[in-house]
Amino acid sequence: MSDELRRNLALFPIGIVQKLTELTPRQIRYYEQHELIQPARTEGNQRLFSFNDVERLLEIKKLIDQGLNMAGIKKMLAASAPAELPVKEEAKEEVQRMKDLSDEELHELLKKELFIHGRPGVSGSLIRGELSRFFH
């Protein structure tokens, strides 16, 4: 079984993810509503998260801790998830138009661009050492 497949296996319920990420179930569900994550569901409609989901949540948590709101986080994730980089310039301009985004948020976006330039073509997990290099 490939690593990629293993990382995408929906395994744990929200309770485990809560402990793994330090996020409340409320936040986790909220982020799902905003399409930051798309956990699988059991027959009983219970959410099942994969390692990738957990990693993504960990990054989201990092961003939240740094003062970003949903709008800011969506830009960040939208720029990295597609594995392509055509949106970086676009995202930057978008944020500049956002009157409700703080200078700190804009700063984060710039750091995100550095991240993209540093690892072109990477589609898998984003948070892994490399990212911390930019968020120090």
Place this chain on the structure above:
DNA sequence: TTTCTTACA
């Protein structure tokens, strides 16, 4: 017991 959705503080 745990999780889910909806809705209100």
Place this chain on the structure above:
DNA sequence: TGTAAGTA
């Protein structure tokens, strides 16, 4: 975001 209500 937190929390309550009523389920599954």
